[in-house]
Amino acid sequence: MGAAHQPVLYHEIMQALQPKNKGYYVDCTLGAGGHALGILNASKPEGKLLGIDVDPQALALARETLAPHERRSLLLQRSYTRLSEILQDIQWPLVNGIVLDLGASSMQFDTPKRGFSFREDAPLDMRFDPAQPQSAADLINTYSEAELAEIIFRYGEERAARRISKxxxxxxxxxxxxQLASLIEKLLPRKGMRVHPATRTFQALRIAVNDELGTIEKVLPQAVQALAPGGRLAIISFHSLEDRLVKQYFRHESRDCICPPRQPICTCEHKASIKEIVRKPIRPGDEEIAQNSRARSARLRIAERISG
Structure with missing residues (x-):
């Protein structure tokens, strides 16, 4: 996301949500407002949008982007883990579409002082919400060797996690x-590799600092419950850990029975609440990747609410 590029999978998100006049839509990861702007334009003249983000820098940019639609949009600095509470507070009905664009945005990566990237030397921060107490530096300098190794291996899928933590x-x-990138590069020389050897560790720290996987697990059921029948949930993920959580949740909630496969009689009484619109994730095309290299790893999954 961000001002430098059109939002990742923009056209695919518009096709997935199919915004309509008088519809209610939620952008849970507002960023600079690119997807939200598309939703508001497509749902003229009376479609409404709720945009939420924990990042005040993102909200400031989004307010500028969405200023022409101020009457039809409500932008709040909140966590999407409180989606149900927010919708109740503003007394919205069940909504017609929800989008989540997971992970860090291009704007965050491109702002050195935020500490998400090692392209420039900057404070080791990585917080989506600058007001939250623990930064990446706090984590790096206080966790035990075993705790750091677990984070780097689990969230970064880094095979050298123990060596790096030592x-x-x-x-x-x-x-x-x-400092951190240099340390890792000395430990794991690049040897012509295109990807910097610190990439996986930085990803792992960012995920841990912001509890990214935990927040996804919290928002998924709230998002499904917030949808009106026929409403759609569109989720963009950027790495396998995120995508796996979304895929597993969609598969689970699209089945009428979740009993063990060999159990002869269903006893779970589980009823499907959604149907998957696509079984395999939608990926960006070559043209989009050429314009925005960060789109390369993006995956879009779409589900539709089938029960009230």
Missing amino acids: AILRERPIHTTG
Whole structure:
């Protein structure tokens, strides 16, 4: 996302949600407002949009982007883990579409002081919400070797997690992105590799600092419950851990029975609440990837509410 590029999978999101006049829509990861702008334009003249984001920098940009539609949009600095509470507070009916664009945005990566990227030396921060108490530097400098190794291996799928965590403890305190990236590059020389050897570790720290997987698990049931019958939930993920959570939830909630496969009689009484619009995730085309390299790893899954 961000001002430099059209939002990832923009046209596919518009096709998935099919915004209509007088509809109610929620952008749970507002960012700079690109997807939200498309929804508001497509739902003229009376469609309404709720945009939420924990990042005040993103909200400031989105307010500028969406200013022409101020009457039909409500933008709040909140976490999408409170979606049900927010919708109740503003007394909205069941909604017609929800979009989640998971992970960090291009704007966050492109703002050095936020500490998401190692392209420039900056404070090791990585918080989506600058007001939350624990930064990446706090985590790096206080967690045990075993805890760091677990985070780097689990969230970064980094095979050298133990070696990296040992090196971090030897070099602590570490306060900047440059310090950490340099440490990892010395430990794991690039040897012509296109991807920087610190990439997986930075991803892991960002996920841990913002509890990204935990927040996805919290929002999914709230999002489904917020949809009117026929309403759609569209989710863009950027790595396999996110996509796996979304895929498993969609598969689980699109089945009438979740009993073990060999159990002869259903006893679970589970009823499907959604249907998957696509079984395999939608990926960006070559043209979009050429214009925005960060789109390369994007995957879009879509589900539709089938019961009240």
